[in-house]
Amino acid sequence: MNLHWPSVRGRARADAGPLTLSAVVVAVVAVLAGSVPVLLRSTADEAVRQAVSVAGDDADVKVEARWEYDDGSSGGRVRSPRSTEALDELRDRSLDQLGSLRDSLLPPIEFTDSPYLKLLNNTEPRSFRLNYLAGATGPAVTWLSGGAPKPAAEQPDVEAPWNGPPWPVQVGVSEKTATRLGLRAGDRLTIEDEQRNPKDVRVSGVFRATDPADPAWQVAPWLLDPAPGMDGAGNTRYGGLLSAESLPDARLAFGLDEISKTVRFRPDPAVLTLDTAEQLAATVVALKASSGSSASRGYASQWATQLDAVLHDVRDEIDAAQAQASVLLAAVSVVAVLILLLAADLLVARRSAALAVARQRGASLIALGAELLLESVLVTAGAAALGVLLAALVAGGVAWGWLLPVCLAAVLAGPAFGLVVAYRATRDRRVPANRSARKWAGRTAALRRLTGEATVLAAAVTAVTVLHQRGVLPSAGGTVLLPAAAPALGVLTGALVLLRVLPALTGLRLRQALRSTRPLAVFGAARAAYVAARALPVLALVSAAGLATFALTVSTTVDRGLTDGAWRTVGADARLDLSPRKASATDEMVRKLVGAAGVRHVVAAQVIDVAPLVVGDASRPSRLVVVDSAAYRTLLADTPLTALPPLPAGSGAVPALVRSGDGKVGVGSQLKLPRDGAPPVSFDAVGVAPAIGGGEDVVLVDAAAMTAAGVTVVPNTIWVTGPGAAQAAKAAAGDALVEIRTDVERARRDAPLVTGLIRLAWASAGTLLALGLLGFALGAAAGAPERWQTLSRLRTLGLRTREARRVATAELLPLALLAAAGGPLLGAGLAWLTLGPLALRLLTGQPDDPALILPWAGLALIVLAFPVMVTLVVPAEAATRRRRRLSEVLRVGGA
């Protein structure tokens, strides 16, 4: 096989334009498809780090062991001065068991915690803990007054009698704690445990943390800053710091196992990745299963962590984001392949004569194929290398999966189309003269096309079915590829349908034009009808427009879903959660809020998250909301949340609005709320409740009706709306927990996965639209010689130059209008069909699938872009041909 090098070089020079366009498509797709999976992976790692950071204690790996028995020979308990050494031994043993995974963890922190203690002589509920902390570097403190806790007894291993007075123990308190509780060095706390046993806890000194950011303080932050809400709403936790010397006294002050003996490992955010986090969680689960089996009391350790649960939630989000990214990448890949086929079509249209001549002069198909393949491999390899290099620079790595189909199309399309043209130019097969033979050949071709279309349709139906049945998450089993391709296959199927429709429409238009007296309409419609059967431009343009619409719809749906999710989580512009014990102050707080600037509505309610409601004989725990329904209705009307339906009086029972996740409790249901020492309260379901706080099972009743039924209503929640709601809620909060809607939305919007997905959706939409417009230009360029040949012939009949441009516009416009109208319709339809299973709710924080939001501005852009392209392409083509005389055009065209 001899390659004809001058031909190879000559073809490449002559067709540098189309070859460059193909290379640009490959390079752009290589950048996108090569970098996105890598970026998504690093985003997943970032999401894991953020989730672990937000989870705080829950993500810590905790190893707990019991203290050795401390029974004394005289029947008392012996003080253990080597308590910290027991903690050191537990730390070292745990590090050994973790092996190499310890590199993913921060240095361990030895930690002991006392039981809940209640501070007396305070009107406000306050709790107190005694804690010992020892990390890698401390935590170091500066004593502002007094000094470090000292041992309570001079003899280190003194034996304390059973049933003696409370064993004294010294603690240091932070300056904030000292200020808030009014403590000084030497003071004794008035304190008791939950069984009301008094404890002898004395303040040795007041300290200030040398480094408040020391990781050890994060294990017990209340030691520095009193922590509201940690022991229940409205309760503030305070802490006292034990020293190595006072820890043995703390053990004697409480029961043997009441003081914990713990080593805590916090995942290191600097090195934690999704992989290492999952390995760590799996290791801890294995250690959990095998721990606690030692016969030795002090040696048996219990491993615990909620890291696996934290990872489970974030893993779902990562899987969802990866699957959603796969959907977008599949869309870009499919359209890129179609555009590359169009580019190859243009290339071959320009080369058909040269290829036919080469074949007639004796070039073998193998040699021609090798020449074309060599050219396409060089172009594709160069473009892919450039794209991959850029992807590596952007993302720090390259993913190859999505690149392969695009590169394969770029390599094979040109040579394959070229060989077909070369083969047809010299084959000894002619159109049969016999009409029935021609019909038979036509039917064979139609059957071949129908088979191809049926294959695409079957693949699309299968993909959509799998997507609906299993969802897009890989955790549901199976491959993610098929469901991820569902939108792309769906749009492709729709494009095939439109491909069938277009000739019918242009034929209809031609028939109408023939009945008119406008010659240009006839010629334009005739040209449009002639080119309507060209498959590639229709498939490429409709798919590009449809999938760009789909990508934009994903973006706007997530965007609006985040806003809606925040509204539904908070229920207003701000929400305050109060302690029931502070209900007496609720009215005062409401009054303050009502009077605050920028506050429009304030509504207080009693919300019981898990009320023990009964339906029939079955227990049905639900969120019970007791609220002034009229005021709440007015407040909801000030929000985008669902309006509150009316609450008409029922048949003696308290009228209630109900919401049931499984649909088993509806209007007409009878519910009961059992009460201690009183008959249950009956509810009559008269309407559907809104999803308050994202709850699936909600029962809402009017506060006045509940009071009339003999139930005391104690509000624990306040919803506030208005532009000044957030500021007012923060100012009035005190010890109440405040949740601000805009803060919730901002936090979710700034989450790495959400940010990444929205950016990818925008990038995909832009790329798809650009590919679509490029496809339009390529399709127009491929048909230009024949179009202007015909127009030149019409000009010999007297058609004027400007009229020729209008005929060319009329030829190109139907395809542009089909893409502009059909693409967005298909994209929106596919979004409606597939967005639910894409699990966008995992990113938006909504309790159920987000409502489809159409990107109207983006749709307008897509709808306008293709017709605008016609107005650009036709003058450009006309200008190119204006330089050539009519005789030249007709001669070149063979006329």
Place this chain on the structure above:
Amino acid sequence: MILSVRGLHRTFGAGPAAVHALRDITFDIEPGTMVALVGRSGSGKTTLLNVIGGLDRPDAGTVHIDGNDVTALDEDGLSQLRRDTVSYIFQTFGLIPVLSAAENVGAPLRLVRTPAADREKRVRLLLDLVGLSDHAEQRPGELSGGQQQRVAIARALAASPRLLIADEPTGQLDAETGRSVMALLRGVVESEGVTALVSTHDPVMMALADRVIRISDGQIVA
């Protein structure tokens, strides 16, 4: 005179590579005659026809058709000339594929806004003239090469031109079909009173022509 050509010069390219396609061509043609333009490939036949028909412009010289100086017309003037006075017949027919034979023949009449009834009547007449009355609704793809060229001739006659220019009209046809097309051309010249200037290699065509103009290296030799 229906056609008067004076001192036509047309050169392609410049410098040593310049090709002098036409050199000082001068001739006249009487109305209602059929003139054969004969010469070898590359002799300048097509260039001469293009310049006469206004598809190309000469470097020097004039072309008058029915008293109008074609070389002085602008694009709109040339378009009007093609609508009213000059028609073309090409070797490759140049029909619009999705239109039927009748619709193709009626295309020039649409351009001059002929009323539908008159247009249909004229189309029927011309199809009958070229012997394709039974194929009026067939599309070009469903017709043979000879039939397509007959449709092209009918289309060229549709707007009743004064001058018919045909560039190798039988070039794509077999000999027998070519002869029948030439006979048809001869017939329509007589029946429609049109003047025809036809380039050809075909001796039969030369025999059918009222006059033969021989051209060689861009010059008239006989």
